[in-house]
Every structure is written in structure tokens, then in C-alpha cells.
Amino acid sequence: MKMVTRIPVALLACGSFNPITNMHMRLFELARDHLHHTDKGRYMVVEGIISPVSDKYSKKGLVPAKHRVAMAQLALETSDWIRVDPWESEQQQWSETVKVLRQHVRYSVPLADCPAQQQSSTFMKTVSEREKKYWEKSQNSLIEKSSSEGWQRTFLLELKLLCGADVLESFGTPDLWRKEHIEEIVGKFGLVCVSRSGTDPQQFIHESDILSKYDHNIHLAREWIQNELSATQVRRALRRGKSIKYLLPDSVIDYIKQHNIYTADSEQANSSETLQPLKLQSTVVNLLND
Numbered sequence: 222m223k224m225v226t227r228i229p230v231a232l233l234a235c236g237s238f239n240p241i242t243n244m245h246m247r248l249f250e251l252a253r254d255h256l257h258h259t260d261k262g263r264y265m266v267v268e269g270i271i272s273p274v275s276d277k278y279s280k281k282g283l284v285p286a287k288h289r290v291a292m293a294q295l296a297l298e299t300s301d302w303i304r305v306d307p308w309e310s311e312q313q314q315w316s317e318t319v320k321v322l323r324q325h326v327r328y329s330v331p332l333a334d335c336p337a338q339q340q341s342s343t344f345m346k347t348v349s350e351r352e353k354k355y356w357e358k359s360q361n362s363l364i365e366k367s368s369s370e371g372w373q374r375t376f377l378l379e380l381k382l383l384c385g386a387d388v389l390e391s392f393g394t395p396d397l398w399r400k401e402h403i404e405e406i407v408g409k410f411g412l413v414c415v416s417r418s419g420t421d422p423q424q425f426i427h428e429s430d431i432l433s434k435y436d437h438n439i440h441l442a443r444e445w446i447q448n449e450l451s452a453t454q455v456r457r458a459l460r461r462g463k464s465i466k467y468l469l470p471d472s473v474i475d476y477i478k479q480h481n482i483y484t485a486d487s488e489q490a491n492s493s494e495t496l497q498p499l500k501l502q503s504t505v506v507n508l509l510n511d
């Protein structure tokens with residue numbers, strides 16, 4: 222049997238998910254297809270993680286995280302590889318994205334060597350904290366090891382940030398992202414970016430010194446079936462009593478109706494607030510000027 226040479230990858234998408242839409246889930250499918258066809262199938266995507274932002278992000282119209290997480294859980298019931306992780310949403314403060322990535326670094330163990338074409342995540346298991354510490358001490362990338370549990374090899378999972386091109390281009394918005402965080406995201410973790418109309422990620426990367434330096438770590442997945450669905454449009458349609466069927470799963474639509482989540486009032490949430498990353502940055506600038 223052919224031995225595994227593929228690098229296991231987990232994809233993590235940050236965002237408001239206010240609410241989750243079918244396009245959010247499409248992002249993962251597009252990214253996985255893209256990575257599986259990159260560099261002769263070098264990568265094997267084993268897990269997708271949706272990490273809804275905390276309420277403290279203070280974005281206009283953001284409804285409580287418990288609802289955004291619940292809707293994502295309902296939407297992902299039909300996926301066998303994408304899950305929602307509430308860790309970020311449960312923090313008392315807004316978390317910078319690089320810190321969310323650091324938090325989710327994972328280690329996986331294939332239960333057996335698998336055929337190159339196998340894409341299921343079912344043969345992977347996440348190793349314990351204790352095992353992780355042991356492996357961390359002993360190596361950096363690929364580990365060969367036999368064990369009493371019957372598995373043969375342990376891999377460090379590569380964790381990559383998954384986003385739409387609007388988020389990539391937001392790297393250029395003054396005071397929104399710290400330079401060293403961008404460098405860590407693209408340099409250490411890696412980025413998978415899905416095209417969005419009105420954006421030109423290739424040009425954006427070309428014009429950025431940091432992004433060009435790490436362009437080997439940035440994967441651009443092209444969506445040929447253009448879909449400009451956004452959560453903003455869904456909330457707008459709801460406020461106007463328009464149908465949102467087929468834009469999000471029925472289970473999510475039922476949840477929204479049952480809890481009457483999106484109203485004219487909910488859209489006013491945080492309307493007098495500054496987005497938390499901008500607030501943090503202005504605090505730093507004020508401290509420096511004092």
C-alpha cells in the first residue's frame with residue numbers, strides 16, 4: 222500500500238456568522254477542493270472549524286453569540302467534516318484572530334496509513350494534551366512512531382485561516398490588523414482565501430510586501446459559480462419580510478423565526494460602538510502619545 226505523504230490540514234474560518242449562510246459552508250468545500258488539487262495533492266484537509274466572533278467585537282447588528290453558535294451548529298448537522306467551535310465566542314474579550322489560531326493548533330494521529338485518495342476525517346484522532354506536549358518536545362513536523370494503541374505515525378496538523386477576499390483585503394485597512402499578526406498568520410499558519418466579487422486578491426498580495434514575502438503560504442481558491450450571498454443581505458431581507466429560503470438551511474430559518482432574532486432593533490445593536498480592533502488600536506496610539 223502507498224504510504225501517506227500528504228500533509229493533514231485543518232481550516233479555521235473566523236467571522237461574525239450573523240447568521241451563517243450556505244455560502245459560509247461553500248467556502249470550506251471550495252477551499253478543500255482547491256487544496257486537494259494543489260501541488261499534486263500535497264494536502265489532505267481533515268477538519269473544518271467555524272469560530273464565531275465574541276459579542277465584544279461590537280459590530281453593528283451583531284446578535285448574541287449563543288444564537289450565532291446555535292445556528293451554525295444546526296447548519297453543520299449535514300457536514301461530516303466541518304464543526305463549530307464556541308471557544309472564541311465564549312471569551313470575555315474580543316480575541317485577535319492570531320490568538321484564535323494559536324488556541325486551535327491541533328495534533329492528529331492517523332489510525333493507520335491511508336491510501337492517498339482517502340479524504341475522510343474519520344481515521345484521524347486528536348491527540349491529548351499530554352501526548353501533544355511529548356510530541357512538541359520531540360520534533361517539529363512529521364513524526365514516525367509506533368504505539369501500543371496501534372497507530373503508526375503522528376502528524377502535526379497544519380492549521381490555516383480560511384477567509385473570503387474581503388477579509389484578506391481588510392489587512393490593508395489602517396489600524397485594523399497589527400503588522401506582526403498578519404506576518405504570523407501568513408508566515409506561520411497560512412491562508413486560504415476564496416474570491417469575492419469586487420476584490421482582486423492577487424493584486425492585493427502583489428502590492429503588499431508582507432503578503433508577497435509569504436505568497437507560497439497563501440492559497441487563492443477561485444469560486445467560478447459566483448455567489449455574492451452575504452449575512453447582511455439575509456438580515457436585510459428578514460427585516461423587510463422577504464423570503465430567505467435556499468440561502469440558508471431550513472433548520473436555521475426555523476431557529477431565526479422561533480427566536481425572532483433579526484429585527485429592526487437587533488440591527489441597531491452596537492450602532493454607537495467602535496469596532497473593538499479599532500478601539501484597541503486607538504488605545505495603543507493614545508498610550509504612545511501620552
Ligand SMILES: Nc1ncnc2c1ncn2[C@@H]1O[C@H](COP(=O)(O)OP(=O)(O)OP(=O)(O)O)[C@@H](O)[C@H]1O
Pocket residue numbers: 234235236237238239242244245248383384385386387388415416417448449450451452453454
Ligand atoms: N459570498 C462570499 N464569498 C466569499 N467569501 C465569503 C462570502 N460570504 C462570506 N464570506 C466569508 O466568510 C467569512 C465570514 O464572514 P462574515 O461572517 O462576515 O459573513 P458575511 O456574509 O460577509 O457577513 P456580513 O455581510 O455581515 O459581513 C469571511 O471570511 C468572509 O469573507
Ligand SMILES: NC(=O)c1ccc[n+]([C@@H]2O[C@H](COP(=O)(O)O)[C@@H](O)[C@H]2O)c1
Pocket residue numbers: 235236237238274278280316317318319388397398399402498
Ligand atoms: N486584528 C485582528 O485580529 C482582526 C481585525 C479585524 C477583524 N478580525 C476578525 O476577522 C473577522 C471579520 O469578521 P466580519 O467580516 O464579520 O467583521 C472576525 O472574526 C474578526 O475577529 C480580526
Ligand SMILES: [Zn+2]
Pocket residue numbers: none
Ligand atoms: Zn463579512
